[in-house]
Amino acid sequence: MRTRLEHLEQQAARTQQRANLARQQRQHWELLSKAIDDPELAEVLDLYERPVTPERRRQYLFANALYTNLLCYYRIGNMGRDEFLKHVRGMFQNPIVREYWYATQHQRASLTGTEEAELGQLVDDLLLQLDEADTDEWWVVGEPPSGP
Template sequence: MTATKRRRRPGWSLIRAFLWTSAVAALAGAIVLAGLGLVAKLEGDEAATTWAVWGSIGESFGVLNTIFSGFACAALVVTFWMQFHELKGQRVELASQRESLSLTQAELHRSTEANLRRLHVDLQKIALDDPDLAEVWPIYGTDAPLKRRRQYIYANLILQHIRLQWSISVYSDDEVRGALRYVFRSPLMRDFWKTTARARNSVLVPGGSEFMFARLAGEICDEYEAVLEQANLWRSGSSNDQPANEWEQLKPETLTDVA
């Protein structure tokens, strides 16, 4: 048996129903012709019981009428049954087409988003290459040193890369959390995130994918800050509790404050 079923040709069930109906009609015609032939034969006989035979023939045709009615009813049942299965198959086919269309639309959406992200990366690359253009981006502030502005642009590219992997389902939620925990170990990444918080909150729409990613990143950044504060207390001897939770595999001395 092949992996995929061969599709039936459209209307094949209707053709079969027509053939069944034609066969029943042909059988009925043959019975009628046989009865007419019997009548013709009896007309040629000069037996005294002709009228009695005619009466028997009439009764026989009454039985034939009943049989024909049964055949007609059976033909209708078969036709309706085939049409029902034909419509059922069409509904299944339409459902499959709708599912395929939905998957195609989702794939096109992801592809379009990836292309837009690529354009965003290109714009920021231009800012990295040209210090004058880097000052155009308002979220970094023109009063920041050139080196810091370039670092912020690069930090934004890193976060956008992680977000893209998440939005196109390359990264799961847990993998995104792991990636964010890794990058937020950098003091510059945390500094960038806190510096751009006001501008970010002013443009993000609640409920959107950008908003959800920003909220997740904010949770991870705040989580690291809390662990960092606990590590500082541990270093100073004010607390004997070492950092726990998801950061417990990190040694306190490896936790670094904002540069």
């Protein structure tokens, strides 16, 4: 009975964590949407190393929303690392998304020791492999990740 109760408590905690992540994701999107729609608000989020045009800033914010959404799907358990990698591989075929990634590299540098940092490193490694690949078949480039 005690084991069953502990299992149910753990399951409830995981469910609550997923709900919290979903709420956070929704709030993140609402804030990004405001910034995408209002150039004055978007300036608050302009933390890039080089100046960018308002149009490019909006595109970067949208790229951030796409990546954050993918990250959230992974974190709540809707996909594993292999599927995360497949989605990232496709998403980063877009040159603006890649440009966004490189422009925000210094922001990710402070995320050491976190799951988000680990996934960011996975993306960095994949981009390096894509840049070094001698094939146009981008969908097959990249070492499968090890771990969960």
